[in-house]
Amino acid sequence: MPLVLHCIDGSPPNRAVYLCLKALGLEATKKTVNLFKMEHHNPEFLKLNPQHTTPTLEDDDFVIWDSHAICCYLVNKYAKDDSLYPTDPHKRAIVDQRLHFNSGFLFPRFFNISFPLIFLKCKEISEEKQKAVKEGFAFLEKFLEGNDYLAGPSYTLADICCVATVSTLVEGLRCSVDSYPNVQAWMKRCRENLPGYAEVNQPGLDAYKRAADRELD
Ligand SMILES: N[C@@H](CCC(=O)N[C@@H](CS)C(=O)NCC(=O)O)C(=O)O
Structure with a gap:
């Protein structure tokens, strides 16, 4: 079972996979793909993933990309129980909805701010982009009504994938969650209860924050 993860620590979807590996008690050999050096366009990497994304x-000899697909694969193949990704069709559908929410709604709103800021040195974060993030936080606030976690009373892949994005928006890009008490409480729960959060999410998040601070200060 030699797992190899091509990754970069600063990026939220990469850290979602680190959290998933921790939650499953799995180890992977990490091979850093330095996006600043355009290593994701190296021919060897493109042979693995023509879409050139990390993770x-x-x-x-099996290759898969997209953090959500990777996390689901890891659980389907290696999990000892279904707590992270329930097999009950209704429970799984809710987790899937949150995963698609992260993939199709929240992460793109992060990316719209992050890419111009970090790679194009465009320091202006427009009102419109900030409003788009707040819209995402408002949805999360609703999802969390009556629930400790995004898909019910215990953490699942939904929390793992979403918290990697949300923590980067909040701590890295200074997006405020002051108006979203459920989101604030959920972030605290994730920090305290997701296995390996301090070990595998926080350092990459801190590195991202340093890079963002250089542009925002
Ligand atoms: N939906 C994808 C997003 C992956 C993604 O956009 N990764 C970025 C880093 S945050 C990347 O590697 N970008 C390089 C590229 O798209 O060329 C996932 O969840 O894995």
Whole structure:
């Protein structure tokens, strides 16, 4: 079971996979893909993933990318129980909805701010982009009504994937969650209860924050 993860610590979807590996008690050999040096366009990497995104996972000769797909694959193949990704169709559908919410709604709103800021040195974060993030936080606030976690009373892949994005918006890009008490309480719960949060989410998040601070200060 030699898992190899092509990754970069600062990026939220990469840290979602780190959190998933921790929650499953799995180890992967990390191979850093330095996006600043355009290593994701190296021919060897493009052979693995023509879409040139990190994270990309190799499991023997099987290759899969997209953090959500990777996390689901890891649980389907290696989990000892279904707590992270329930097999009950209704419970799984809710987790899936939150995963698609992160993939199709929240992360793109992070990316719209992050890419111009970090890679194009465009320091202006427009009102419109900030409003788009707040819209995402408002939805999360609703999802969390009556629930400790995004898909029910215990953490799942939904929390793992979303918290990697949300923590980067809040701590890295200074997006305020002051008006979203459920989101604030959920972030605290994730920090305290997701296995390995301090070990595998926080350092990459801190590195991202340093890079963002250089542009925002
Ligand atoms: N939906 C994808 C997003 C992956 C993504 O955009 N990764 C960025 C880093 S945050 C990347 O590697 N970008 C390089 C590129 O798109 O060329 C996922 O969840 O894995």
